[in-house]
Amino acid sequence: MFPPDSAYRGRFAPSPTGPLHFGSLVAAIGSYLDAKHHHGTWLVRVEDLDTPRCVPGAAEDILRTLELFGLHSDEPVIYQSRRTAAYEEALQQLQSSGAAYPCCCTRKEIADSALHGIEGFVYPGICRNGMAHQRATPAWRVRTDLNPSPVEFIDALQGRISQNLVKEIGDFVVKRADGLFAYQLAVVVDDAFQNITHIVRGADLLASTPRQLYLQQLLALPDPHYMHLPIAVNEAGEKLSKQTLAAPVDASQPVTTLLRVLGFLRQEPPAELAVGDIRTLLDWAILNWQPQRVAGSLMLPTNN
C-alpha cells in the first residue's frame, strides 16, 4: 500500500450524469496512478452543479464502481451542490474587482452578432459596459480583456499550450441566468479549497484550462500542474460519452477492465497479472506508471 506522504494532492472530479464509462475510468485511473506513484493524496469530488443534467443515484453508482477497482478517496468525498456559498463568495470577489459583469443577452441575441470561437460563439461584449436591457436574473460573465496576452502553460503530456481568451473564447459565463454556477468557476474554487497540486484528466478539458488559469489569476489562487490524458474514441473517432452511447464499465471483472485501461494508456503489465487480483495489478501500475508513453496524444482508439 502507498499511504500519502508527499505534498502531491490529486483528484478525480466526475459529473454524475450517468454511470462511469471507459473514458471517465481512464481519467479516474490515470489521476489515481499519478498521485500514488508520487506518494500523494487522491481525492474524489462529485461535480453535481448542473442539476438538470445530473442523474439521481449516479454519484453513488460511480463511487461504488471506483471502490470495485480499488480506488478509495483519501479524504471524504465533497459535493459541489453543497458548496454554492464558496462560489458566491468567489463571484463577489470578481464583481467587486470589476472582472465580472451582468449580462442579459439571450442565445439568439448572441448568435446574431457573434463570431465562432473554439467552443461555440465568442461573446461580442454587448453588456460589457452595462446591460442592454433589464433582466431580473442576469448571467455573470468574466472580462477576458483584463490581461489580453495569451494564456500559456506547459501540460505534462501535451506540451506548451497557448490560448488567446479574447479571440478564441470571449467573455465567459461564471454564473448562468438560471442561477447555476458554471463549471469553470466551481472547479477553480474547489481545486484551491482542496489544495490540489496536480490535475490529471481527459484532453477534452484542455481547452478549458486557460480559462481556469485566468480565473486563478483573478482570484489570486495557486496554479496546479496539469496533465491531460488522451481521450478514448470509438471506431468512428467519436469521444466515448453518454451521447455516443458508451457502455458503462464492466466492474464485475475489474482486472480485465483495468488491463484494458492500462493498455489504452500504453502501460505494459506482465501477462501473469491478468490472473491475479485487482490490488496486485493496481500496485504494479502505481510502481511502473509511465504516463509519457501517451505524450502528445489527444485521442486514442479503444474497442470499448
Ligand code: GLU
Ligand atoms: N466534472 C468534469 C467532467 O466530468 C471534470 C472536471 C475536471 O476534471 O476538471 O467532465
